[in-house]
Amino acid sequence: MSPGVGALVALNLGYAVMGTVFVWAVRGMPRWSDVARLCGLGYLVGVAAFGVVWTELLVLGVPFGAWQVPATLVVGTALSAAAGAWRGMPLPRGMSSSPSGTTTSLLVTAVGVALVGLLFEAFFRSARLQSVQAFDAWAFWIPKAKAIYFFGGFDEQIFTVSAGPTYPPLLPILDASAFHAMGSADVVTLHLQFWFLVLGGTVAVAGCLARHVPAWALWPSLLLVLTVPRFGEELMAPQADVLVDLLFVVGVLLLALWLEDGRGWRLCPVTLLLAGAALTKREGLLFAGVALVVAFVAAWPERRRAWPPLAAVTALVIVAAVPWRLWYRSHGIGGEAPSDVGGSGSADRAWDALRLSVDVLFDSSLWSVLPFALVLALAIAFAWGSRRQAAFLGAVTALVLLGGAWVTYSYTDLAVTADEALNPIVRYTGAIALLVAVAMPLLLSSATQERSS
Amino acid sequence: MTRTAARYAAAAIVVVPLLGYPLAVRADRAHFPSDADCVRKAAPGETADLDLVFGRRSTPAEAEELLARVRGVGYVDAEVRPDGCGRWKVLYDGITSYPQGASSAAEARRAGLDAWLEIQPPG
Numbered sequence: 001m002s003p004g005v006g007a008l009v010a011l012n013l014g015y016a017v018m019g020t021v022f023v024w025a026v027r028g029m030p031r032w033s034d035v036a037r038l039c040g041l042g043y044l045v046g047v048a049a050f051g052v053v054w055t056e057l058l059v060l061g062v063p064f065g066a067w068q069v070p071a072t073l074v075v076g077t078a079l080s081a082a083a084g085a086w087r088g089m090p091l092p093r094g095m096s097s098s099p100s101g102t103t104t105s106l107l108v109t110a111v112g113v114a115l116v117g118l119l120f121e122a123f124f125r126s127a128r129l130q131s132v133q134a135f136d137a138w139a140f141w142i143p144k145a146k147a148i149y150f151f152g153g154f155d156e157q158i159f160t161v162s163a164g165p166t167y168p169p170l171l172p173i174l175d176a177s178a179f180h181a182m183g184s185a186d187v188v189t190l191h192l193q194f195w196f197l198v199l200g201g202t203v204a205v206a207g208c209l210a211r212h213v214p215a216w217a218l219w220p221s222l223l224l225v226l227t228v229p230r231f232g233e234e235l236m237a238p239q240a241d242v243l244v245d246l247l248f249v250v251g252v253l254l255l256a257l258w259l260e261d262g263r264g265w266r267l268c269p270v271t272l273l274l275a276g277a278a279l280t281k282r283e284g285l286l287f288a289g290v291a292l293v294v295a296f297v298a299a300w301p302e303r304r305r306a307w308p309p310l311a312a313v314t315a316l317v318i319v320a321a322v323p324w325r326l327w328y329r330s331h332g333i334g335g336e337a338p339s340d341v342g343g344s345g346s347a348d349r350a351w352d353a354l355r356l357s358v359d360v361l362f363d364s365s366l367w368s369v370l371p372f373a374l375v376l377a378l379a380i381a382f383a384w385g386s387r388r389q390a391a392f393l394g395a396v397t398a399l400v401l402l403g404g405a406w407v408t409y410s411y412t413d414l415a416v417t418a419d420e421a422l423n424p425i426v427r428y429t430g431a432i433a434l435l436v437a438v439a440m441p442l443l444l445s446s447a448t449q450e451r452s453s
Numbered sequence: 454m455t456r457t458a459a460r461y462a463a464a465a466i467v468v469v470p471l472l473g474y475p476l477a478v479r480a481d482r483a484h485f486p487s488d489a490d491c492v493r494k495a496a497p498g499e500t501a502d503l504d505l506v507f508g509r510r511s512t513p514a515e516a517e518e519l520l521a522r523v524r525g526v527g528y529v530d531a532e533v534r535p536d537g538c539g540r541w542k543v544l545y546d547g548i549t550s551y552p553q554g555a556s557s558a559a560e561a562r563r564a565g566l567d568a569w570l571e572i573q574p575p576g
Binding site for chain 1: 456459460462463464466467469470475485486487488490511512514535539541
């Protein structure tokens with residue numbers, strides 16, 4: 001293993017440990033099997049927490065250097081451990097004492113793990129020595145990361161002059177951390193950082209769903225999502241699209257589970273994941289808003305109990321998202337909202353934008369059968385399963401779809417086309433495609449009444 | 454099937470393909486990307502654009518050390534560049550033809566440097 005790869009392994013292990021200790025502190029993990037199941041969620045939480053904290057610190061002018069990366073991970077882990085100890089959380093002991101599920105589900109899980117594992121082995125092969133090809137990656141994501149790495153902060157020139165000046169800095173911060181870990185701005189090996197992000201997101205989805213849906217619903221859905229044509233091309237591109245989608249989708253999954261069981265700990269990682277999404281891409285703010293607004297509406301029957309913590313989550317996400325927006329505004333950069341919010345746009349453009357969003361979503365050369373499977377799963381759940389969950393996931397999907405149409409409609413400099421050089425709608429729609437990975441198992445299992453808890 | 458047998462079977466289902474796949478691919482001589490992929494040594498008479506390369510290192514600091522040595526010998530226009538495969542190479546890009554490059558490489562070797570000609574990467 002080359003030193004750069006080893007360093008990336010250590011860095012990502014650091015994210016996973018910090019986030020998993022946080023999840024332990026808020027939830028408790030009585031068994032090591034719980035740690036194994038939730039380490040993917042912990043990893044994503046660790047990534048989001050690291051990125052959110054350093055976004056705020058860089059806005060304040062705190063320099064970002066080589067020793068700050070491990071120091072942040074150590075301090076974050078120690079604080080979470082102290083919080084867990086203060087709350088009296090017991091340390092994990094032993095593996096699960098009562099094996100859950102049938103022999104069939106165990107074997108289906110094994111086949112699923114093997115197939116997903118094989119896929120990630122293949123992804124590793126393709127990610128190991130990739131050059132930077134994606135336009136946005138070399139135009140501004142990586143230059144911004146290099147600026148943080150070489151100059152220790154938001155270099156005013158690069159952050160104000162390069163393309164996408166309002167794009168949030170969480171991903172460049174993660175890239176700069178990877179550069180520090182590797183000891184150089186190695187943009188080739190950097191692709192492996194994105195392999196880790198996708199792996200962590202996949203383990204997070206599988207781990208969060210494992211005790212809520214049967215194996216036959218979980219693993220085929222995950223495999224279907226990971227193997228659609230579009231992801232085969234773009235999953236490891238060093239851009240923020242997949243990361244923002246993963247943070248959003250796992251946040252939505254936890255909200256869906258919270259609406260079902262009301263377990264308050266779920267809202268702690270939701271806060272970090274949605275704050276991370278809001279600081280990863282501009283549409284991350286839209287995604288976070290959609291998830292929270294729909295959660296508020298879905299929680300209407302229990303509003304006395306559910307709304308106060310949801311309001312706290314919303315407030316914290318806003319508090320996390322604001323400083324970066326203040327930073328770029330204070331540097332003379334216009335807002336990220338469109339200059340024309342759509343008031344003067346024509347009805348024709350609105351219709352064309354909506355049609356474009358729908359056409360892109362149902363383009364089987366991009367997403368295979370995913371959208372059709374989602375529609376079918378929603379229909380089945382409405383008919384025979386949890387209507388509340390179907391309404392929640394369906395509303396999130398519909399609003400994200402409409403959000404994409406609004407982006408095309410209101411940013412009048414965007415052409416109404418799926419050409420990625422002219423309109424980001426294809427990348428944007430990836431959020432809905434990834435959402436299928438969590439929606440389909442939840443909806444199908446609700447219809448067959450096989451959820452174990 | 455007993456629970457224990459099912460667990461062994463599950464472990465085998467996971468482990469066998471995960472280990473077997475890379476081994477099978479290797480046995481099939483499918484190429485795994487390696488940092489040697491960015492080394493394209495020039496054959497005698499090569500007419501493409503050429504670089505005189507003095508070596509590759511894993512970190513910029515190590516490459517800078519080699520660069521100092523190369524410049525000390527007299528290649529003052531030599532420089533460090535990423536090689537596209539995660540390493541850093543020390544090179545001189547003022548080669549105009551294979552014979553001139555071969556002569557420079559021989560001269561560098563006489564001065565104690567390990568030097569060879571490579572085809573310039575695209576772009």
